[in-house]
Each structure stands twice: as C-alpha cells, then as structure tokens.
Amino acid sequence: MNYRHAFHAGNFADCMKHALLIWLLRALFRKPAPVFVLDTHAGRGRYDLTAGPAERTGEWRAGIGRLLDDPPAALADYVGLVRAEGLYPGSPALIRALLREGDRLACCELHPEDCAALKIEFGRDAQVAVHRRDAWEALGALLPPRERRGLVLIDPPYEEQGEFAHLVAGLHAGWSRFRGGVFAAWYPIKHRAPVRAFHAALADSGIRDIVAAELWVREPLDPGRLNGCGLVVINPPYGFEPAAADILAALLDRLGERESGEGTAMIRLANE
Numbered sequence: 386m387n388y389r390h391a392f393h394a395g396n397f398a399d400c401m402k403h404a405l406l407i408w409l410l411r412a413l414f415r416k417p418a419p420v421f422v423l424d425t426h427a428g429r430g431r432y433d434l435t436a437g438p439a440e441r442t443g444e445w446r447a448g449i450g451r452l453l454d455d456p457p458a459a460l461a462d463y464v465g466l467v468r469a470e471g472l473y474p475g476s477p478a479l480i481r482a483l484l485r486e487g488d489r490l491a492c493c494e495l496h497p498e499d500c501a502a503l504k505i506e507f508g509r510d511a512q513v514a515v516h517r518r519d520a521w522e523a524l525g526a527l528l529p530p531r532e533r534r535g536l537v538l539i540d541p542p543y544e545e546q547g548e549f550a551h552l553v554a555g556l557h558a559g560w561s562r563f564r565g566g567v568f569a570a571w572y573p574i575k576h577r578a579p580v581r582a583f584h585a586a587l588a589d590s591g592i593r594d595i596v597a598a599e600l601w602v603r604e605p606l607d608p609g610r611l612n613g614c615g616l617v618v619i620n621p622p623y624g625f626e627p628a629a630a631d632i633l634a635a636l637l638d639r640l641g642e643r644e645s646g647e648g649t650a651m652i653r654l655a656n657e
C-alpha cells in the first residue's frame with residue numbers, strides 16, 4: 386500500500402468529491418429517520434496542509450487554496466465546513482460533522498498509520514466505528530444497515546491495474562445487498578478510454594438509476610496525470626443533477642486551468 390492521501394489532501398479532486406458528498410448527505414438528512422454512512426476507504430480523517438506531505442506537494446493550493454476566500458454560493462456549505470474544522474477535513478471528519486443524534490458512521494481503512502489516526506480521533510465516539518478492514522469485504526459484511534437508509538462512499542486509491550473493474554464489481558455487490566442506498570464512488574480521469582469502458586460496464590451491470598458527475602481541469606489527454614475526476618452516484622437524491630451541475634460549474638470557474646478542453650459533465654448511465 387503505497388498511496389498516502391496526505392500528499393493530495395485538499396486538491397481539486399478532494400474539493401469535487403467533498404463538495405458533492407456534503408450535498409448528498411444534506412439531502413439524506415432532510416428526512417428525520419436515522420442514516421448509516423459507510424466510508425469504505427476513509428484515509429486518516431484530517432490533514433495539516435501547512436506541513437509534511439501536503440505542504441511538500443502543495444496540491445491543495447490549486448484546490449481548496451483557491452476557494453477559501455469569497456467562495457461562490459454553490460461551494461459555500463463545503464468551504465464553511467472546511468473553515469469550521471480547522472485542519473483540512475477528509476471524508477470521515479466531514480461526515481461526522483454532519484451526523485445527527487441517532488445516525489452512524491463506519492469507516493474502513495487498511496493502512497495501519499491512517500487507521501490508528503482514525504481510532505485516536507473517533508475512539509470515544511459512540512456514533513463512529515473504525516475498522517481496519519478491506520473495503521470490498523466490508524461492502525458485503527456491513528450492508529445492508531439496520532437503518533435501511535444510508536450512503537456508501539467508495540474512494541479507492543487506484544494504485545493497481547483493474548481498479549475500475551474492481552469498483553464495478555464492488556458497486557454491484559453493495560447495491561445488490563442495499564438497493565435503496567445512495568452509493569457515491571470517486572474515480573480519476575487521466576484520459577478518456579478507461580472512463581468510457583468504466584461507464585459502459587456500469588451501464589451494462591444491471592444497477593438502476595446511476596449518474597456520473599465529472600470535472601476536468603484540463604483536457605484529459607495525458608495518461609500520466611490526474612486531469613479530472615468523477616463521482617458516480619447510484620440512487621441520487623431528488624435534485625442532485627441540477628445542484629451538482631452548479632457545484633461543478635463553480636469548481637471549474639475557480640480551479641480550471643483556463644485551457645481549451647477543460648469542462649464538466651453530468652452523464653446518466655442508467656435510468657430508474
């Protein structure tokens with residue numbers, strides 16, 4: 386396991402994933418019934434952007450660094466939460482900040498150091514369970530939740546060949562066990578061919594009601610570079626598509642590299 390999220394925390398891909406995640410959670414929390422959130426690849430929870438790996442790469446400067454001052458309306462909720470949290474909040478910290486009494490969060494993280502950091506942060510928190518457990522195995526073991534309402538965030542590191550196929554299989558397995566759940570899965574866009582194949586595999590998977598939200602900050606031509614990213618959402622809550630389009634447009638305006646070929650897209654991969 387070589388991937389360490391600390392090098393990338395707060396970059397444009399985190400901004401996109403976290404801004405959309407917050408919208409999805411707010412939508413689930415509109416109804417009073419308890420919600421279960423499963424964060425399958427949780428990372429360490431919080432990141433100091435002014436020191437260590439994040440400071441060395443400086444990726445956050447082209448991400449959250451461009452949003453903190455005077456955020457556009459579509460990003461105000463996300464940026465407000467980041468500001469309120471102090472250290473840059475990863476997905477577990479953002480989710481925890483929004484949980485209501487009676488909601489639950491389960492975080493899975495395989496890296497020993499990052500998992501230990503999560504256990505320190507959430508060890509005494511009765512609403513949060515931290516597992517040093519394989520994400521793909523957790524999709525079988527922890528679903529369906531007793532609440533019967535919830536969101537599953539799947540955010541793999543894409544270190545290995547075949548991660549897109551792994552993700553399709555994981556989404557299918559999770560959705561088969563928890564058909565009413567909202568699933569959100571992040572993916573990288575380096576160049577188009579693997580993304581097209583991934584979309585086609587999802588469209589053929591039998592899963593219903595899937596949309597993909599995409600942002601690319603420069604044309605996705607260089608397979609060695611993260612040029613953009615997407616979030617596949619199964620069972621998107623009412624209003625997701627127009628709200629996500631506004632969030633993506635605001636992100637592109639601040640984070641796009643002002644080259645031809647940058648852009649956003651909302652793509653429906655399967656109907657309800």
Ligand SMILES: C[S@@+](CC[C@H](N)C(=O)[O-])C[C@H]1O[C@@H](n2cnc3c(N)ncnc32)[C@H](O)[C@@H]1O
Pocket residue numbers: 386388389390402425426427428429430474475476477493494495496499518519520521540541542
């Ligand atoms: C992209 S990072 C997660 C970032 C986090 N979701 C966030 O938004 O703040 C992916 C994480 O998955 C962990 N990981 C990799 N393979 C895993 C697996 N099979 N099961 C659980 N965690 C895994 C890595 O150690 C890494 O911390």
